[in-house]
Amino acid sequence: MKRNYINKILALVLLLFIQACSSTKEEHATSHEAHGYETVDTTILQLTGATNRQIVSNTPTISVEKGSKVLPINISGRIIYDNRNATSISSRISGRIERLYVKYNYQPVKKGQLLLEIYSPELVTAQRELLMLHQQQDEKLLQAAVQKLQYLGFSAEQIQQLLQSKNVLYRVPIYSPASGYILEKPVTPPSSTVNTMASVGDAPEGEMDGMNNSSSNQQDISNSSASAPAPVILRTGQYLSTGQTIFNIYTNTDLIAEFAIPPSIATQIQKGKKVLFNKLSDTDESYLGEIRLIQPTFNAGENFSLARVYLKKNAFTVGELLNGTVAITTHEGYWLPKQAVIRLGKKSVVFRKEGRIFRPISVNTGISTANMIQVLNPIEHWLIAENASYLVDSEDFIISDDE
Structure with missing residues (x-):
């Protein structure tokens, strides 16, 4: 009896202890919920961010x-004509193109080669006046008529031939004053001041001094493509104005290697810097050149610079693509x-x-x-x-x- 009584007391005490522990856990849980606390694993928290941010x-x-670094920078370029040595061909007289022998831009021509023939009423009238005054034997008026024809481009030999044959020249030929590659000049309104004149005459050699007056033209042809020559816009039957520039002739003895410089390094490229470059078609042979001109350029909404290396008596052809390397230093x-x-x-x-x-x-x-x-x-x-x-x-x- 006594042992059973003790066992009952122990069981009751154990039951009360278990109940007290359970009550304490509930109070703690209620307290945490009341304050908004949650237990979170910090190692997992860093991995739960948005997948597009981490x-x-x-x-x-x-x-x-x-x-500091010395960096080789690759730049791209191409071969273009040296427009400092361009020869301009202009018309000394107004008239209509009767025959045109230039078919496409960058067509090779030689000095004295016939380019076109034009009909000029003004020149025909001046020839007839000369023949009439020659018959009248009026030396003073005859000299004035000769001078007028010379102003229009006739040489002394052509005037003498006209007086002997007494045949008026209706088609006046225009010859090339230089050898090179011909490029059509865009048609523009005639200027009141004309500095360049065309060759007008009938003899390609020996008689061109009085007929030709060529000048250097600084027109930029950077945007022209020599690799795909376009046909000329001039057509037979088209009229020319006095002083209108018709063609430009570029020689291929002096060429330019032109490189595009990105804006990020433009301030570090100065005149005199060396450029090592080669043809894209022949990477085995390299050439060393010196930048002689830097030209800021804006094209197609982008700012960049063009660096020019002048080439003398070289093996390049116009339109060839180049790959160059220039060294810059950054600190x-x-x-x-x-x-x-x-x-x-x-x-x-x-x-x-x-x-x-x-x-x-x-x-x-x-x-x-x-x-x-x-x-x-x-x-x-x-x-x-x-x-x-x-x-x-x-x-x-x-x-x-x-x-």
Whole structure:
């Protein structure tokens, strides 16, 4: 009896203890719920961010390089004519084109080659006046008529031939004053001041001094394509005005290697800098040139500069494409492999490692070479994904931290 009584007391005490513990847990749980506390694993919290703002990966990381660098920069170029040696052909008389022997732009021509024939009522009238005055034997008026024909382009030999044959020349030939490649001059309204005149005459050699008056033309032909010559716009039957420029002739003895300089390095390219270049069609042979002119250019909404290297007695042909290399020195900025920076439209983004994740961060970039790219932001102590392309795919929409 006594033992049963003791067992009952122990069971009752144990039951009361269990009930008290259960009540304490409920009170603690109620207290936590009342204050809004939840127990969260901090290692998982970092991995629950938006997938377009962070990436979980074990891709290798790199540190940035800092310091001065001498960088080879690749630039593209082409061979063009040296327009400083261009010869302009203009018409001394107004008239109609009867025959045209120039078929396309950049057609090769030789000095003295017949280019076109024109009919000029003014020139026909002047010839008839000379013949009439010659019959009247009026020396004073005859001399004035001879001088008028000379102003219109006739040489002394042609005037003498006219007086002997007494046949009026209706088709006046115009000859090339130089050898080279001919390019049609766009038709413009005639100017009141004419500095260049065409060759008008009937003898290609020996009699052209009095007929030709050529001048240097500075017209830029950078936008012309020598590799695909276009037909000339001039047609038989078209009228020419007095002083109208018809053609320009460019020689191929002096050419220009013209290179496009991107804006990021334009300030570091000066006159006198050396350029090593080669033809795209022949990469085995290289040439060394010196930049003699830098021309700022705006084309198709883009600002860039054109660097010109003048070539003398070379083996190049107009229209050939070139690949050049110029060395520049930079003293500031941080450097990353090119594959560590990815372009998102107009922005450049790198992936910075923070714990177990990578975050996309926008950066400002500078000079870019074949393998390296300059970053202007202070990223000295960052760990950056070695290859940014491994962290994105074609369906990703990346949002950087500054957005």
